[in-house]
Amino acid sequence: MMSDFGRVVEKIRGRQGSVICLGLDPRWEGIPREFATTASGGSRTKAETFAAYGCSVIELLKQGLAAVKIQSAFFELLGPPGMAALAEVRKYAEGQSIPVILDVKRGDIGTTAEAYAEACFGGSSTDTICACTVNPWMGSDAVRPFVTRAQAASGMVFLLVKTSNEGSRDFQDLRVDGKPVWEIVAEKLRQWGEEWNAGANLGAVVGATHPRDLVRAREILPNTLFLIPGYGAQGAQAKDLRGAIKPDGSGILVNASRSLVFPWGEKREAPRDWQEALTAALHKMQADLGGLSP
Amino acid sequence: MMSDFGRVVEKIRGRQGSVICLGLDPRWEGIPREFATTASGGSRTKAETFAAYGCSVIELLKQGLAAVKIQSAFFELLGPPGMAALAEVRKYAEGQSIPVILDVKRGDIGTTAEAYAEACFGGSSTDTICACTVNPWMGSDAVRPFVTRAQAASGMVFLLVKTSNEGSRDFQDLRVDGKPVWEIVAEKLRQWGEEWNAGANLGAVVGATHPRDLVRAREILPNTLFLIPGYGAQGAQAKDLRGAIKPDGSGILVNASRSLVFPWGEKREAPRDWQEALTAALHKMQADLGGLSP
Numbered sequence: 001m002m003s004d005f006g007r008v009v010e011k012i013r014g015r016q017g018s019v020i021c022l023g024l025d026p027r028w029e030g031i032p033r034e035f036a037t038t039a040s041g042g043s044r045t046k047a048e049t050f051a052a053y054g055c056s057v058i059e060l061l062k063q064g065l066a067a068v069k070i071q072s073a074f075f076e077l078l079g080p081p082g083m084a085a086l087a088e089v090r091k092y093a094e095g096q097s098i099p100v101i102l103d104v105k106r107g108d109i110g111t112t113a114e115a116y117a118e119a120c121f122g123g124s125s126t127d128t129i130c131a132c133t134v135n136p137w138m139g140s141d142a143v144r145p146f147v148t149r150a151q152a153a154s155g156m157v158f159l160l161v162k163t164s165n166e167g168s169r170d171f172q173d174l175r176v177d178g179k180p181v182w183e184i185v186a187e188k189l190r191q192w193g194e195e196w197n198a199g200a201n202l203g204a205v206v207g208a209t210h211p212r213d214l215v216r217a218r219e220i221l222p223n224t225l226f227l228i229p230g231y232g233a234q235g236a237q238a239k240d241l242r243g244a245i246k247p248d249g250s251g252i253l254v255n256a257s258r259s260l261v262f263p264w265g266e267k268r269e270a271p272r273d274w275q276e277a278l279t280a281a282l283h284k285m286q287a288d289l290g291g292l293s294p
Numbered sequence: 295m296m297s298d299f300g301r302v303v304e305k306i307r308g309r310q311g312s313v314i315c316l317g318l319d320p321r322w323e324g325i326p327r328e329f330a331t332t333a334s335g336g337s338r339t340k341a342e343t344f345a346a347y348g349c350s351v352i353e354l355l356k357q358g359l360a361a362v363k364i365q366s367a368f369f370e371l372l373g374p375p376g377m378a379a380l381a382e383v384r385k386y387a388e389g390q391s392i393p394v395i396l397d398v399k400r401g402d403i404g405t406t407a408e409a410y411a412e413a414c415f416g417g418s419s420t421d422t423i424c425a426c427t428v429n430p431w432m433g434s435d436a437v438r439p440f441v442t443r444a445q446a447a448s449g450m451v452f453l454l455v456k457t458s459n460e461g462s463r464d465f466q467d468l469r470v471d472g473k474p475v476w477e478i479v480a481e482k483l484r485q486w487g488e489e490w491n492a493g494a495n496l497g498a499v500v501g502a503t504h505p506r507d508l509v510r511a512r513e514i515l516p517n518t519l520f521l522i523p524g525y526g527a528q529g530a531q532a533k534d535l536r537g538a539i540k541p542d543g544s545g546i547l548v549n550a551s552r553s554l555v556f557p558w559g560e561k562r563e564a565p566r567d568w569q570e571a572l573t574a575a576l577h578k579m580q581a582d583l584g585g586l587s588p
Contacts, residue, residue: 025406073402073409077416079381080374087373107429108367108399109459112319115367122371135401137431137454139461160431165403167433170482174475176468181475188464 003200004154005129006225008099010250012066019292020064020285021101021227023257024057024089025071026050030262032270047081050074054089057261058096060275064282067253068093069101069227090130100130101227101253105160107135109142117149131156133205133227136185140192147192150201156225157202161186161217164207164230182213186220193224203227206244208236208254215243218251226252231285232259238288245292256285297494298448299423300519302393303360304544312360313586314579315395315521316351317551318383319365320344324556326564341375344368348383351555352390354569358576361547362387363395363521384424394424395521395547399454401429403436411443425450427499427521430479434486441486444495450519451496455480455511458501458524476507480514487518497521500538502530502548509537512545520546525579526553532582539586550579 002010012018028046035053036044044052058068070093075086093100106116120132134146136159146157162172162182172182186204193199206217208230217226226244230236231254244252258266263281264274271277296304306312322340329347330338338346352362364387369380387394400410414426428440430453440451456466456476466476480498487493500511502524511520520538524530525548538546552560557575558568565571 027405071406073400073406073413076377077409077413079413080377083370083374083377105402105429106367106399107401107431109457109461111321112365112367115371119367119370119373135399135429135431137401137429137465138457138459139464139466141459141461143461163403163432165432165435167403167435167437170433171431171475171479172433174468174470174478176470176475181465181468181470184468185465 003129003150003156005099005131005156006200008097008129009066009225009253013250016063016066018064018066018286019252019254019289020282021067021069021253021255022057022061022065022260023069023071023103023229023255024054024261025257025266026054026074027262027266030264030266030268030270032274045081047075047078047085050078050082051085051088054085055092057278058089058093058098060278061260061282062096062098064286065098067099067101069103069255069257071257072102072104094130101158102130102132105133105135106146107138107142109138110145113142113145114149117146121149121153121155129153129155131158131203133158133160135160136188140188143192144196147196147198147201151198155201158205158227159185159189159202161189161204162206162210162213164209164234164236168207183216183220186217189224190221199223205229208240209234211236211240211243214241218244218246222246224251227255228252229255232256238292241289241292249292254289260285297423297444297450299393299425299450300494302391302423303519303547306360307544310357310360312358312580313546313548313583314359314576315361315363315547315549316355316359316554317363317365317397317523317549318348318351318555319551319560320348320368321556321560324558324560324562324564326568339375341369341372341379344372344376345379345382348379349386351572352383352387352392354572355554355576356390356392358580359392361393361395363397363549363551365551366396366398388424395452396424396426399427399429400440401432401436403432404439407436407439408443411440414440415443415447415449423447423449425452425497427452427454429454430482434482437486438490441490441492441495445492449495452499452521453479453483453496455483455498456500456504456507458503458528458530462501477510477514480511483518484515493517499523502534503528505530505534505537508535512538512540516540518545521549522546523549526550532586535583535586543586548583554579
């Protein structure tokens, strides 16, 4: 059982062998200078530059991508023009038939959650599908409105089960009768999927920086699509992902943000041959992940 | 020790006796029809209507308000024009010297958290102060960038310690060695405040729908400013708040959203005498809370 989002991801894997999710986290300093000016020599706003670079990266790497994850924070920082830029990048990816994950990490209840969910899924055109990330801390009534809206849109909600950062130890690893809290979140995810008849619409974020946790998460959630951050700049490697792959080779989206979008370092000036640098970074990741097939 | 945000809140309490936080959650259906048209008879966009009504509610009730909490979701739903409307409402409240809490419930790490924090605190003019709500699930490295930015702006971060919704039982109430997870979050909040020398910049969201938890939260956090949702539409009453007040009568902001902004019901058409209905709702809340003084 898969959502349309899951089906497209799986189709891309079947066709191109790709499980790579491009994480678009635009940082001003790292964007090649040429994007700050238009073809006619005028200067772009910061938001326009973010949009132009985002679309160019997608265009350049699209043959190797199973999904694009857009980090909302960097666009929100630019105010209303930033939100327009985010919509433009999203539309561009959707136009290339690449599934989009809005990395918003929202979490709220009732009509507020409905509004956030509508802001995500309602922004998608009818013939495209998308997903968003959701924080589980507030519990079932904070998660369900997102899932309900995802179901209507044949999209997905990726719950933050176990994140890749060091601070994830603080609360996610607390032990309840010997079991870490994040495992209880994973169990709830499975239970909600059954109760709400929405197993296809619920995915899990599980960080690659915790390889043993990936194995355990797959045991608890044998059929769930995992969105895996932590690869690349955060230090995880292909071998760390083995435990998360399903027997048929499916079940994961491996996100790389900085290492794919700014392989020269996001705070350094981009080299003249930035296009070669991007494709080289993609090929390196493809080669690294190539040995993963079961 | 108080942040400038805390000082303003306390000054308003001293001068006006108010601990009321107006929760602005604009819903299209409940807004008086006249706000959909301008003075010259033209029609406003939805976002413009949200802004106009939000500013009017603040203007009408400002003598009784200790803070204004703006719910970001309903503005985000309207896209870039909605974000411009949020900025307008915020500016209006700040112009009236009312502290603003941006209810964004964000949570992310590193430079992403910095971007979210900058989007909140950077949007404030230099002589005003603000706060935002932050989700603790991802741990210390997801909280700290918000706190660092709040410190620079003399503002505050309200951590979601124990929320007012039913689903808060799912994970916040799980017991670790007999102690609920939310209490461990409260203890971490205190510890981080000390370690980061930021006790003045860290507040706690603790729902009024759990009166016993309010008492316990105050024991763990004797000096922390609590932002208390759940009053009014969610069913909590003044007596439920007693346990959270500090001996000198300070320490709480009691939020009311729907019951103050749409006392006629947020999905019903507003009555002609909507202004009287709003002030009556404020007076009712003031009378109800009046008996709280220690």
